[in-house]
Amino acid sequence: DAGVTQSPTHLIKTRGQHVTLRCSPISGHKSVSWYQQVLGQGPQFIFQYYEKEERGRGNFPDRFSARQFPNYSSELNVNALLLGDSALYLCASSPHLRDEQFFGPGTRLTVL
Amino acid sequence: TQLLEQSPQFLSIQEGENLTVYCNSSSVFSSLQWYRQEPGEGPVLLVTVVTGGEVKKLKRLTFQFGDARKDSSLHITAAQPGDTGLYLCAGLNYDYKLSFGAGTTVTVRA
Numbered sequence: 001d002a003g004v005t006q007s008p009t010h011l012i013k014t015r016g017q018h019v020t021l022r023c024s025p026i027s028g029h030k031s032v033s034w035y036q037q038v039l040g041q042g043p044q045f046i047f048q049y050y051e052k053e054e055r056g057r058g059n060f061p062d063r064f065s066a067r068q069f070p071n072y073s074s075e076l077n078v079n080a081l082l083l084g085d086s087a088l089y090l091c092a093s094s095p096h097l098r099d100e101q102f103f104g105p106g107t108r109l110t111v112l
Numbered sequence: 113t114q115l116l117e118q119s120p121q122f123l124s125i126q127e128g129e130n131l132t133v134y135c136n137s138s139s140v141f142s143s144l145q146w147y148r149q150e151p152g153e154g155p156v157l158l159v160t161v162v163t164g165g166e167v168k169k170l171k172r173l174t175f176q177f178g179d180a181r182k183d184s185s186l187h188i189t190a191a192q193p194g195d196t197g198l199y200l201c202a203g204l205n206y207d208y209k210l211s212f213g214a215g216t217t218v219t220v221r222a
Contacts (some may be wrong), residue, residue: 004154011205033210042116042212043155055211058130097208100145103154 002026004093004104012110013081021037021076021107025093031055033101034066035090043090049074051096078109086111115139116201116213122194124219128190133199133216136183141203141211144177149198149215181222 007022013019025032032049048056048066059077063079072093078085088108091099125131128175135144135197159168161177161184168175172195174187176215188195196219202212 009117017175035210035212040214041216042118042202043210045209047210056207058209092210093155100157100160101210102157103147105152108152 001065004091004102005022006089006091006107009072010108010110011049011073012112014112015081015112017081017084018079019109020107021078021089021091023074023076023104024073025072025091025094026102029093029095029102030072031094031099031101032068032072033081033092033094034074035074035092036060037055037090039087046076048097055097081097081111084110085109103111115211116160116203117214118199118201118216119207120216121214122219124221125191125207127192131188131191131218133186133218134183134203135201136181136215137186137203139203139205139211140181142181142206143204144181145204145210146175146184147201147202155200160185163176188218191218193220193222196220201205 024062033048034046037043045058047066052068066076088106090106092103094101146158149155164179164181166177172189200215200217202210
């Protein structure tokens with residue numbers, strides 16, 4: 001079975017631009033979570049979705065938003081990019097909220 | 113701010129040696145997970161510990177969950193170069209959110 005997939009793999013943007021990252025969960029998984037991993041740190045929780053509803057949000061500004069579609073795939077949007085948004089963005093899926101999460105390979109975002 | 117403190121931050125050992133990585137927190141978690149992450153890839157789940165005092169073994173890796181469910185350790189016996197990577201602990205909160213430590217970078221020299 002295919003694992004969690006994310007696109008694009010790498011992305012370069014300039015300050016002030018907008019970016020959309022995409023995630024396809026493992027088949028049958030209904031929960032998707034997003035994390036930001038800055039170089040040298042562990043992943044930081046951004047959002048969690050379950051059955052298309054937001055179930056949790058981390059300590060991130062309103063420039064960050066996300067949604068989950070009927071097929072359980074998800075998008076993470078970041079507006080007005082800052083240099084500090086440069087990071088590896090990870091998506092994880094699980095069958096239900098309480099289950100173990102499986103991570104995708106991430107999207108490496110560089111903001112210049 | 114990381115809720116979970118991992119130590120040491122970096123560890124470099126010779127093949128065949130043993131190593132221990134620690135994960136500590138002031139918070140109680142419903143479970144604690146250990147992941148290994150390779151450069152450019154997402155974290156891969158190694159184990160989940162749920163019960164206070166629980167010990168799990170995965171080949172040469174031994175994981176322990178503290179009695180109070182606030183801390184954990186990962187012990188690797190006879191480390192091999194293939195064990196090289198970033199080891200992350202993560203606590204699952206009662207609202208199903210994962211909180212990660214900053215990670216321990218382990219390098220095993222041949």
